[in-house]
Amino acid sequence: xAVSPVVTYDTTSNIKVTATKAKSLAVRTNSVxxxxxxxxxxxxxxxxxxxxxxxxxxxxxxxxxKLGEGTYAIVYLGHLRxxxxxxxxxxxxxxxxxxxxxxxxxAIREVKYLQELSHPNIIALHAVFSSKNQxxxxxxxxxxxxxxxxLIKDSEGIRYGTAEVKAWMGMLGRAVWxxxxxxxxxxxIKPNNLLIAADGEVKLADFGLARSxxxxxxxxxxxxxTRWYRPPELLFGxxxxxxxxxxxxxxxxxxxxxxxxxxxxxxxxVHQLELICNTIGTPTEENWxxxxxxxGFLKYDKAxxxxxxxxxxxxxxxxxxxxxxxxxxxxxxxxDPRKRCTARQVLEHKWWSSDPxxxxxxxxxxxxxxxxxxxxxxxxxxGEIEGGRGDNVARKLNFGxxxx
Numbered sequence: 001x002a003v004s005p006v007v008t009y010d011t012t013s014n015i016k017v018t019a020t021k022a023k024s025l026a027v028r029t030n031s032v033x034x035x036x037x038x039x040x041x042x043x044x045x046x047x048x049x050x051x052x053x054x055x056x057x058x059x060x061x062x063x064x065x066k067l068g069e070g071t072y073a074i075v076y077l078g079h080l081r082x083x084x085x086x087x088x089x090x091x092x093x094x095x096x097x098x099x100x101x102x103x104x105x106x107a108i109r110e111v112k113y114l115q116e117l118s119h120p121n122i123i124a125l126h127a128v129f130s131s132k133n134q135x136x137x138x139x140x141x142x143x144x145x146x147x148x149x150x151l152i153k154d155s156e157g158i159r160y161g162t163a164e165v166k167a168w169m170g171m172l173g174r175a176v177w178x179x180x181x182x183x184x185x186x187x188x189i190k191p192n193n194l195l196i197a198a199d200g201e202v203k204l205a206d207f208g209l210a211r212s213x214x215x216x217x218x219x220x221x222x223x224x225x226t227r228w229y230r231p232p233e234l235l236f237g238x239x240x241x242x243x244x245x246x247x248x249x250x251x252x253x254x255x256x257x258x259x260x261x262x263x264x265x266x267x268x269x270v271h272q273l274e275l276i277c278n279t280i281g282t283p284t285e286e287n288w289x290x291x292x293x294x295x296g297f298l299k300y301d302k303a304x305x306x307x308x309x310x311x312x313x314x315x316x317x318x319x320x321x322x323x324x325x326x327x328x329x330x331x332x333x334x335x336d337p338r339k340r341c342t343a344r345q346v347l348e349h350k351w352w353s354s355d356p357x358x359x360x361x362x363x364x365x366x367x368x369x370x371x372x373x374x375x376x377x378x379x380x381x382x383g384e385i386e387g388g389r390g391d392n393v394a395r396k397l398n399f400g401x402x403x404x
Contacts, residue, residue: 057129061139063090068378072104075378078139087142088126091378092135106208107136113184113207114138121175123195123205140378143205144198148253149191150367155260158365162320165257166351166358168194168202172250175204177343180243183214187224189249191256200361205378213242225249227272228262232283233337235273237296244337247346251332258318273298280333281308288336308335324351 063076067089078090093107114125124141131137148168151158172194179186187209195203209224219239225231231248233241255263264279266272277283282305283291291297314326321329328351331341341349352358 054129057127058131058137061088061090061127061129073378077142087144089140089142089378091138091140092131093138095134109210110207111136111138113210114140117179117182117184117207119175119178120201121171121203122178123203141197141203143195143203145196145200145366147192147196148194148202148257151196151365152191152256152260154367158367160365161356162322162325163356163359164364165254165321166356167361167364168257169250169254170347170352170358171202171361172204172253173343173346175202176243176246176250177347179204179210180246180343183212185211185213185243186246186249187211188226188229189246189253190226190229191253194253196366200364200366227269228252228265230272231337232273232276232335233294235269235276235296236283236291236294236298238294241337243343244340247332247340247343248337250343250346251329254321254329254332255318258321276335277306279309280335282306283335291336322351322354324349324354327351 060081061078062081062084063078065077067075067077069075071094073094074092076090076092078088080086080088111125111128114123115128118124123143125138126141127139129137129139151160172189176186176189186204186207188206189204193204193206195205197203211220211224213220217240220241222234222237222239222241225234225245229249229252231245234245252263264272264275266275277300281287282300283297284300284305285292287308292299311323311326311330314330315323318326318329328341328346328349331349332346334340
């Protein structure tokens with residue numbers, strides 16, 4: 001696999017776009033400036049050019065039926081005006097007066113990172129344009145077969161084995177590897193953010209919580225990643241972290257594909273930590289040096305400490321992945337993020353070359369999600385969690401009396 005070019009991006013904390021600048025954002029997405037003469041446009045000319053380019057982009061696409069609508073966005077089925085057979089998804093992000101600048105940071109992040117990341121396993125952003133009332137429209141590739149969560153849940157209608165799990169995890173691994181090679185954390189990997197194209201290719205979507213991590217000394221929020229897929233360092237309030245947070249999420253998706261049910265389904269943040277302790281092992285200074293210095297660390301009674309689970313435990317629960325697959329899963333779910341494998345190491349693991357080989361994408365099981373399902377997937381706000389998948393994106397833990 002060729003090494004991705006390394007690009008350093010500005011941190012999203014410096015992004016600020018107002019609703020009235022939506023046209024300019026759209027134009028920057030669809031055009032490349034010409035710096036040959038090095039001169040700036042005359043006053044007023046730049047705005048006229050932006051409006052003209054925005055209108056030209058808008059005219060290339062036709063919105064057809066509405067696929068889904070939420071408080072955050074409306075999703076339409078669309079096509080190229082010049083080619084009615086070319087199906088697209090057009091996501092109209094509503095200007096929201098709840099936000100001072102009209103557009104949420106989630107919307108800006110989604111545009112920013114989809115502009116910068118082009119990969120077969122990441123949903124493609126074809127264009128952006130502004131419509132009336134300064135609503136921002138994202139023209140996305142059409143992915144009609146629903147998401148990976150649908151396949152996992154349909155245990156009666158969809159049958160799959162290790163070869164299929166390998167194929168899906170390989171696609172996810174390549175998407176995350178590409179993000180990390182370009183210094184981007186996704187920060188919300190879960191089955192219903194993995195959409196399926198008509199040819200069976202899995203695409204990572206929903207970059208509303210994504211973040212550049214080119215500056216290792218800039219603190220980041222721990223209020224990210226849907227609870228069931230959130231690593232222990234974020235539950236303990238870590239503000240400096242790496243791609244290891246995405247690798248933990250990948251590991252929980254891997255486990256869910258095998259079990260066909262969520263691996264660590266906590267009802268609250270404290271309950272999530274309890275599940276991690278009971279299932280993976282209790283974080284201590286011995287197995288995770290420095291963990292006790294994290295802001296939200298809980299001091300556990302030594303008598304209640306559960307040793308880190310060994311290989312036999314994982315083989316008893318995930319035996320269908322085989323001993324080599326279990327080794328990979330264990331390396332993705334290491335408590336100490338410094339001991340967790342990287343996305344590159346995931347792809348270099350010998351599990352991929354062991355039998356059975358990954359199923360070809362065109363032979364993977366499919367479920368007719370249909371355009372309406374894609375509308376449901378895309379209408380959500382970036383990082384938004386549906387009912388039944390945990391009640392909120394991470395909340396600040398209040399361990400108060402529990403802390404030593």
